[in-house]
Amino acid sequence: MNLLAIETATESCSVALLCGERIIARSELAPRRHAELLLPMCDAVLAEAGLARSALDGVAVGRGPGAFTGVRLAIAAAQGIALALDIAVVPVSSLAALALQAPPDDAAILAVIDARMGEIYAGTFRRGSDGLVTALGAESVGRAAELELPRAPAWNVIGSGWATYAPALRERLPAAPRWADAACHPQAADVAVLAAPLLRAGQGVPPEQALPVYLRDKVALTLAEQQAGRAAAKSPA
Known part of the structure; x- marks a missing residue:
């Protein structure tokens, strides 16, 4: 089985290829550079394995929770690759991938x-x-x-x-x-390990059904909320 995995929910941008029993991975702590690094990392692990994208059986993706932009990027990339190849996507909890370490x-x-x-x-x-x-x-x-x-x-x-x-x-x-x-981040290699038995069991989903998990729908505090928070912090107990 050839399974490409993507994880960009945190500061770490990582890609892994599970090729049989072998895992080839790339990972870099690169805040705000995930979009720049992701596809070249995918190409690099495939090239190291000597595989074309057409040889992939599925795509695994860290579905979050995590940074909104990073989670969206990973899901979009997984959907795009899987849609082009007509293969399934296996969404995996980024927290579960972290726990595996x-x-x-x-x-x-x-x-x-x-x-x-x-x-x-x-x-x-x-x-x-x-x-x-x-x-x-x-x-x-x-x-x-x-x-x-x-x-x-x-x-x-x-x-x-x-x-x-x-x-x-x-x-x-x-x-x-x-x-x-405290220094660990979710990694694509662990996403691949968790996703592999699910893909073997036929539990992958069509690309359009691979959805992000944010857990909250608010990106940042408003200015008023920030000011209220600072005022509360300064108030005597």
Whole structure:
């Protein structure tokens, strides 16, 4: 099976090609350069594998949540490639792809991406016997201090949300994280790993049905909301 994967929901722009059991990947931390890098990365992994686009069996894509522009770019690119080749698209949660990078132990996994505006995108996962991750609940967006977690005795935490909101997130956990890494971003290689069994099972969708997941419909705070936030921050408790 030849599966091309795309993930641009965060600052990291990444592409991967699952070719049989081999994964060829490109990844770069490049805020605001995703549109410039994405298609050349696709061409590069195909060239390294010696494959034409026509040899692809499907396209996997990180569907978000994440930066609006990045999520839209990934979905549009996946749709365009799949439509041209008449192949299926497999949308994968960007939070699930992030969670797959956590240590392969029995701790529950909290994947958190900084959503700006004082909020985080969050998803909770458990690693299965197959090494993949399954969701423990619905993904959410909101304030770290208000995050609701399912019960679990131990947690691993991964993602940029930990860098910004670690103190608030610690208050939501039953104990200190067994492991935490704030420097990780969702990667196309992990999108490919999660998408491969779905494609094999015939669970890909037509390109037009591959839709982004934003979790919220607001890009930024208004000026009035920013001023109110600053005033609240200065007010005595």
